[in-house]
Amino acid sequence: MSAQTTGSAVASEEAPKLKKKGKGGGDEDRELIDPHQARRAYVLIAPTIVLLAIVIGYPVLRAVWMSFQQDAKLDPQTGFFQEGGFAGFENYTHWLLQRCGDTSCPVGTTAAGFWEVVWITCFFTIVTVTLELVLGFAFALIMNGKYRGRGLVRASILIPWAIPTAVTAKLWYFIFAVNGIANALLNTDILWFSDKWAARFAIIIADVWKTTPFMALLILAGLQLISADIYEAAKVDGASAWQRFTSITLPLVKPALMVALLFRTLDVLRMYDLPAIMTGGGAGDGNDTTTLSILVVEEIRSAFNSAAALSTLTFLFVFLVAFVFIKFLGVNAVEQSAGGKRK
């Protein structure tokens, strides 16, 4: 028993728990996984898996099934609406190759704009995440310094994070109004929501304002794990501020940084609220701020099954990006969340 008691005293660390107390105490075989413990774990986890299967698994499977069905359409011969039946990959080629039936989709249809929408979504993602990363890092470095008024800073940085995105959208919609404060401060008369680039940057600015705090807080938490001694040692060795930043701060904060980057990238890829409320996906020629999520919602109104194909594509795209991050950029989100590999 004594060995087990001391064992559990350090158990809050990662040392694999060899077993829980055996019933008779004493010396069963030291296998890594205790079947009782495992069974208890499965019982505790089962409700989560069941619930996730209901709220995510089932809808996803249903969407995939729908995406292979034809949408009901008017039959030119009979003049009746006719249920579709199996569609093969028609709904997918509709988006990917702009096929509408046997011909290519005419300009102005939702499908014709698909690749443009993909491009806009990626553009938003790259610009927003880059700006947030740079600003968030700067904020984190500032907040990591020694200063008075930490409470005030933390509260004010949490405000953009806490404000609902719908309210953020309305707020910046007002700020960027023609007679609004943005034009007044800049001394300009930009029609922010008519010009396509102005509209895009209005959305980007609103998003960067709202989510830079999140990035800053994650990076700050990473910075706080770095011991001051390392910097002292580097200073003694004559490293410049820039050298200390590139060879101590950056590599040590990288795991936290990459997880923040992953979360934010996936967030912007599914961006909906800001453009939907600020521009309705419009501006410029009409669709210049449409993201993938907005396109899906527009399509639901006209055709369920092709919307299902598009939402499946969106979902695959998001997961592909997540996969690339985890596989090739070495983001170890699962392991980090498991608390594994502590050093």
Next chain:
Amino acid sequence: MATATATGTTSAEYKAAQPKVPVWKTIRLYAGVALIVVWGLAPFYWMVVTSLRDLQYTFDTTPYPTHVTLDNYRTVFDTDLGNHFGRALLNSLFIGVCTTLIGLAVGVFAAYALARLEFRGKFVVLGIVLGASMFPGVALVTPLFQLFRNIGWFGTYQALIIPNISFVLPLTIYTLTAFFREMPWELEEAAKIDGATPGQAFRIVILPLAAPGLFTTAILAFIASWNEFLIASQLSNDKTQPVTVAIAQFTGSQPQVEPYTAVMAAGTVVTIPLIIMVLLFQRRIVDGLTAGGVKG
């Protein structure tokens, strides 16, 4: 390891050894701090100032409240124009509380197992939870839109709560697992050695220790649910719509005039409860936000 910075010097010695910080560095630091505070507060401040302005002076640029009136707040709760803002507030509250309770009730067990027990497939479960948290909400909208119409749930509360669970549950598990891992579990063992049953050990020892973590997780879950817009905008109707949707669709008294001041008042009303939470629990919220991602 995260907590102990393995240092031989005490903090007092350390301070004494530090050279004095040059003045320009202090100025630079406080300039940065000021920038962060302005970043967070200025747009919010502008929303509040505008919400107090008479509609006629919507675009006044005086940086403090002028032409002060509470009319906008009256307009917000006025149902004559087809807005149901008061009701929407209650809807958001109800949906948020239900989602949070379900998420916590289910997630707490999974988080306990993930933090405390060894079992085969742990990484698979973590992967599922993580995958679920990355899941794009728009992929749920299409199938649920059709499904809920078919079974007559369209515009009901359950049609809004169920999709919210899809992102609140992973968030709950993620945050709680991180909290549970930091807890002094030796106390549980101690209680058991003193003769407590596992159930008693959990109730008497673990639950009080876990309460702050549970509470923080509840706040994060509630805020996530309160802020949801995409799914609610598609699956709610006039009776069940939450505040985010109500604000997006807010209509003013004159069709030609954007009711900016009233919308800013509505935004202020929606944000105030969140600001209060942030002010009261800022430290915890920051801990909770960063718990899953960073403690490596």
